[in-house]
Amino acid sequence: MNRHLWTQKKSIWGFSILLLFILMATLGPFFTQDPKAFLGTPLQAPDGNFWLGTSGQGQDVWAQMIAGARASLFSALAIGAATTLIGALLGLAGAFWGGVVDELISLLSNIFLVIPGLPLAIVIAAYLPAGNLTIALVLIATGWAWNARVFRAQALSLRQRDFVSAAIVAGESSLRLMFFEILPNMASLLLSTFLGSVIYALGAQVGLEFLGLGDISAITWGTNLYWASNDAALMTESWWTFVPTGLCIALLGFSLALLNFAIDEIADPRLQVQKIWRRRVGRVTPGLTPVVRTSV
Amino acid sequence: MYHLLRRFGFYALAGWLSLTINFFLPRLAPGDPASLVFARFQGQMKPESLEALKQVFGLTDAPLYQQYFTYLKHMLQGDFGISVVYYPARVVDVIGQGFQWTLLLAGTAVVISFVLGTGLGIVAAARRGSWFDSILPPVLAFFGAFPYFWLAMLLLYVFAFRLGWFPLGHAMSDRLADDSLGTKLYDVISHAFLPALSIVLATVGGWMLSMRNAMMGALGQDYVGLAEAKGLSRFRIIWRYAARNALLPNMTGFGMALGFVMGGSLLTEVIFSYPGQGFLLVQAVRSQDFPLMQGLFLMITTAVLLANWLVDLFSTILDPRIRLES
Amino acid sequence: MMQIENLSIMMADAAGSVPIIEHLDLEIKPGEILGLAGESGCGKSTLAKALLRILPPPAYISSGRILYQGHDILDYDARAMKRFRWREAAMVFQNALNALNPVLRIREQLVDTLQAHRRLGKKEAVAIAAEWMVRVGLHVKHLEAYPHELSGGMRQRVMIAMALLLEAPLLILDEPTTALDVIVQREILQKIVELQDTQQFSVLFVTHDLPLMTAFCDRIAILYAGSIVECGQSQDIARAAQHPYTQGLMASFPSLDGQRLQKRGIAGYPPGFAAQRQGCAFLPRCPRPCAQGALRQPPLLSWTPGHQLACYQAGSAQNGIPKEYLSL
Numbered sequence: 001m002n003r004h005l006w007t008q009k010k011s012i013w014g015f016s017i018l019l020l021f022i023l024m025a026t027l028g029p030f031f032t033q034d035p036k037a038f039l040g041t042p043l044q045a046p047d048g049n050f051w052l053g054t055s056g057q058g059q060d061v062w063a064q065m066i067a068g069a070r071a072s073l074f075s076a077l078a079i080g081a082a083t084t085l086i087g088a089l090l091g092l093a094g095a096f097w098g099g100v101v102d103e104l105i106s107l108l109s110n111i112f113l114v115i116p117g118l119p120l121a122i123v124i125a126a127y128l129p130a131g132n133l134t135i136a137l138v139l140i141a142t143g144w145a146w147n148a149r150v151f152r153a154q155a156l157s158l159r160q161r162d163f164v165s166a167a168i169v170a171g172e173s174s175l176r177l178m179f180f181e182i183l184p185n186m187a188s189l190l191l192s193t194f195l196g197s198v199i200y201a202l203g204a205q206v207g208l209e210f211l212g213l214g215d216i217s218a219i220t221w222g223t224n225l226y227w228a229s230n231d232a233a234l235m236t237e238s239w240w241t242f243v244p245t246g247l248c249i250a251l252l253g254f255s256l257a258l259l260n261f262a263i264d265e266i267a268d269p270r271l272q273v274q275k276i277w278r279r280r281v282g283r284v285t286p287g288l289t290p291v292v293r294t295s296v
Numbered sequence: 297m298y299h300l301l302r303r304f305g306f307y308a309l310a311g312w313l314s315l316t317i318n319f320f321l322p323r324l325a326p327g328d329p330a331s332l333v334f335a336r337f338q339g340q341m342k343p344e345s346l347e348a349l350k351q352v353f354g355l356t357d358a359p360l361y362q363q364y365f366t367y368l369k370h371m372l373q374g375d376f377g378i379s380v381v382y383y384p385a386r387v388v389d390v391i392g393q394g395f396q397w398t399l400l401l402a403g404t405a406v407v408i409s410f411v412l413g414t415g416l417g418i419v420a421a422a423r424r425g426s427w428f429d430s431i432l433p434p435v436l437a438f439f440g441a442f443p444y445f446w447l448a449m450l451l452l453y454v455f456a457f458r459l460g461w462f463p464l465g466h467a468m469s470d471r472l473a474d475d476s477l478g479t480k481l482y483d484v485i486s487h488a489f490l491p492a493l494s495i496v497l498a499t500v501g502g503w504m505l506s507m508r509n510a511m512m513g514a515l516g517q518d519y520v521g522l523a524e525a526k527g528l529s530r531f532r533i534i535w536r537y538a539a540r541n542a543l544l545p546n547m548t549g550f551g552m553a554l555g556f557v558m559g560g561s562l563l564t565e566v567i568f569s570y571p572g573q574g575f576l577l578v579q580a581v582r583s584q585d586f587p588l589m590q591g592l593f594l595m596i597t598t599a600v601l602l603a604n605w606l607v608d609l610f611s612t613i614l615d616p617r618i619r620l621e622s
Numbered sequence: 623m624m625q626i627e628n629l630s631i632m633m634a635d636a637a638g639s640v641p642i643i644e645h646l647d648l649e650i651k652p653g654e655i656l657g658l659a660g661e662s663g664c665g666k667s668t669l670a671k672a673l674l675r676i677l678p679p680p681a682y683i684s685s686g687r688i689l690y691q692g693h694d695i696l697d698y699d700a701r702a703m704k705r706f707r708w709r710e711a712a713m714v715f716q717n718a719l720n721a722l723n724p725v726l727r728i729r730e731q732l733v734d735t736l737q738a739h740r741r742l743g744k745k746e747a748v749a750i751a752a753e754w755m756v757r758v759g760l761h762v763k764h765l766e767a768y769p770h771e772l773s774g775g776m777r778q779r780v781m782i783a784m785a786l787l788l789e790a791p792l793l794i795l796d797e798p799t800t801a802l803d804v805i806v807q808r809e810i811l812q813k814i815v816e817l818q819d820t821q822q823f824s825v826l827f828v829t830h831d832l833p834l835m836t837a838f839c840d841r842i843a844i845l846y847a848g849s850i851v852e853c854g855q856s857q858d859i860a861r862a863a864q865h866p867y868t869q870g871l872m873a874s875f876p877s878l879d880g881q882r883l884q885k886r887g888i889a890g891y892p893p894g895f896a897a898q899r900q901g902c903a904f905l906p907r908c909p910r911p912c913a914q915g916a917l918r919q920p921p922l923l924s925w926t927p928g929h930q931l932a933c934y935q936a937g938s939a940q941n942g943i944p945k946e947y948l949s950l
Contacts, residue, residue, distance in 0.1 A: 107306075107309075110306070110310075111306075111309065111310040111313055113552055113555075114307070114310050114551075114552070114555060114600065114601060114604055115310060115313075115314055115555065115597055115600070115601075116554075116555035116556070116558040116559055116596055116597060116600045117555055117556060117559055118556075118558070118559025118560070118562060118563075119558065119559060119562065119574075119577065119592075119593055119596045119597070120314075120317075120593070120597075121559075122562075122577060122578070122581055123318070123321065123577075123581075123589060123590075123593045124321060125581075126581040126584070126589060127321045127322060199441075203443055206443050207443060207444075207445065207559070207563055210443075210445060210563065211563075211566070211578055211581070211582075212582065213581070225443075225445075225446065225449075229449070229567075233449075233453075234449065234452055234453050234457055235457070237453070237457060237458065239453060242446070242449055243450065246442060246443065246446035246447075246449070246450065249441075249442070249443055249446065250438065250441040250442040250443075250446075251441075252441075253441035253442075254437065254438050254441040257437055257441060258434075278425065283425070286422075286424070286530070287524045287530065287533070
């Protein structure tokens with residue numbers, strides 16, 4: 001699988017963009033001016049001094065964007081990891097212990113899936129003190145359900161397979177079975193779920209911060225947008241205060257989505273065969289077996 | 297029939313759980329919400345109103361379970377108390393006003409997005425390998441990666457502020473040229489257009505991709521093979537054989553995504569100052585208007601649960617196998 | 623009526639292309655029931671599907687001709703093929719539950735077949751469909767049913783009715799009764815024979831059940847490793863099979879009456895599709911391996927009139943089954 005991962009166009013693009021953002025997040029802040037300092041006149045258009053102009057408070061938007069990358073990316077990764085882990089554990093637990101435990105977990109995750117996530121998150125966050133921890137907790141609470149469902153479904157289908165029956169007959173304990181036989185087979189699912197969770201965490205976090213429910217004194221992509229909107233970015237036609245940040249969020253999300261597509265394609269062997277077939281046979285009319293006379 | 301009743305029971309359970317969460321939340325937060333409310337209203341509210349507020353919340357000195365039942369009784373009667381922001385209007389009335397706008401905006405946007413996305417997905421699957429199939433999905437996926445509200449901001453900026461083609465916000469103009477139905481209709485539509493467009497752009501990619509996947513699955517099935525063998529027209533095979541079967545798993549996805557889209561449209565309303573439930577909710581949160589917040593949350597949740605049940609109903613009609621299962 | 627000449631079908635694979643059918647020759651005569659026998663996975667279904675060119679990717683046809691009334695259908699474009707399908711040749715699939723559209727009623731599935739090929743009003747089409755339902759032994763009320771509401775045997779009868787709707791001269795049966803119990807199996811096959819008697823269409827009967835074939839078919843062709851190794855009248859094949867593989871197959875089916883004997887079967891496994899072969903494909907399992915077989919794949923030649931054989935050992939068996947295949 002690894003060899004394929006490197007050669008796919010989608011994963012190359014996805015990786016490159018992701019790498020760019022990781023670099024931006026880790027190294028960027030060392031090369032910019034202080035994002036919190038009030039350096040210039042507010043709402044100045046981009047120029048030589050301030051590559052992306054200044055914010056409503058006179059801060060360097062370029063510096064804010066780069067600093068925001070660090071906070072947003074890393075917390076999205078952390079929240080994504082947490083939701084994946086919790087979802088995986090609960091999903092597997094349900095699939096394995098079956099019976100009442102499974103029914104309860106499934107019911108709970110179905111309920112959390114059907115209750116609208118963002119409104120619930122907003123309401124919970126409203127009661128708790130504003131801040132990053134609140135947001136993290138709220139997102140994890142509303143995000144685990146989807147992953148639990150996915151892992152449960154996969155675990156159930158794997159459970160039917162022969163190697164599991166063999167292990168059970170050999171007397172392996174349920175716990176060992178879950179962690180040493182089943183989990184390794186779910187590697188691609190784990191990765192793909194993780195990426196999806198990060199995308200979700202990124203978007204939802206930005207949304208909550210935009211509403212002012214995060215730590216508004218911190219510099220993140222979400223709070224950048226919060227301040228941009230607060231400082232009447234639209235009315236003053238200061239597009240530079242919100243457009244670049246939004247583009248960053250979209251690009252990062254898109255790169256993760258590309259990687260996800262690439263993993264899906266690799267995990268499905270049929271798609272590989274399809275590509276080879278198409279190369280050999282060329283454009284075909286659907287529904288008609290092609291005739292490719294190879295001279296012998 | 298039995299199947300539908302079971303689903304209804306599930307949604308009732310989910311509704312009950314949200315009510316219960318709503319009940320416990322204020323009590324979990326640090327500080328006593330009653331004193332919070334009181335502090336906010338110092339001097340603005342008559343003691344009787346404050347008492348009434350506490351009653352609605354069930355924040356009395358009675359034991360917890362009694363508070364809970366009082367609370368449930370009030371909720372089910374629709375007595376959500378009095379709004380802080382829109383004092384002295386009752387929460388129920390405030391919600392009622394917002395509801396029609398959210399229904400208009402989110403309702404039409406979701407339906408348009410789903411129909412458009414599903415249609416595009418069918419066409420993309422039917423024309424595998426063509427430019428349509430290779431270019432459109434990634435482009436739409438890119439649009440889908442933007443936060444809903446950012447797309448809203450961009451559209452508002454470009455088309456309303458810069459170009460002036462559309463109004464800057466709200467659902468209706470304050471003053472209209474005349475009172476005719478045509479003018480009113482045009483006014484409402486021009487106000488709803490950009491917000492709806494941003495929701496559609498953000499979500500259509502997702503529907504397209506999932507329908508495309510479902511179609512590809514269906515096209516690989518034996519019944520499509522037989523349809524081809526029978527010499528049916530390509531059009532018929534795509535629509536009556538593949539699409540009708542692919543639509544079913546897509547519909548369950550639709551139900552699940554409704555809650556998600558609801559959240560997104562909420563933020564869109566904020567950007568456009570569109571006076572729907574989402575806009576009201578955010579205002580309520582910002583001003584710590586707890587009664588309004590609770591009422592809105594329950595209203596939104598109920599709407600989503602009801603919509604989900606309707607989707608289940610529709611699925612049962614579409615798929616004869618489910619009918620038999622019951 | 624249909625002549626298959628030198629047909630090769632390949633399957634694209636990660637490593638390259640794999641031959642499934644290699645240089646196959648077969649003839650289907652008008653009004654006859656031809657059986658195509660072979661082990662599971664030998665490519666019989668692939669061949670059947672190729673005759674209608676509905677073989678899905680990653681398969682493709684790499685050589686040969688399929689002549690139907692003088693025209694090579696491999697040259698047909700999509701439109702010509704659409705007209706050919708079902709009108710000239712129709713097929714009954716193996717698993718009716720998967721092959722029928724689960725969301726459409728039986729009536730709708732039969733009617734759209736008719737309307738796709740003939741200019742018929744809805745009422746006329748339903749009338750024809752109803753007629754055929756009766757002919758295959760189903761009650762007309764089942765027209766309103768959905769596929770999952772019918773039993774396996776009933777579904778298979780629907781498939782047969784659907785295939786015969788346009789009265790095509792060729793009916794291809796791809797393991798039509800494998801998924802059913804023996805009693806229903808016999809009923810269905812008898813019905814097919816009955817209909818064939820009256821309508822006089824040709825049948826290509828694909829299955830792995832050789833004794834069943836000898837009871838119902840006029841001629842039998844044996845498929846091994848992608849080509850036909852023997853082909854002749856069913857009595858000839860049943861009584862005096864010449865190819866060692868056919869002999870092994872015939873000998874491995876126990877008889878319902880007679881002595882209880884311990885059967886041996888054929889040692890070894892059929893060759894996988896990936897192997898690039900030199901020489902006779904059956905050589906590793908042959909009880910009488912010959913030197914010529916090691917060098918070249920034996921061609922399919924006429925052994926006696928009406929009996930074709932692809933074996934260098936033709937005639938050496940002399941009516942007798944090699945003792946290697948005999949019961950213990």
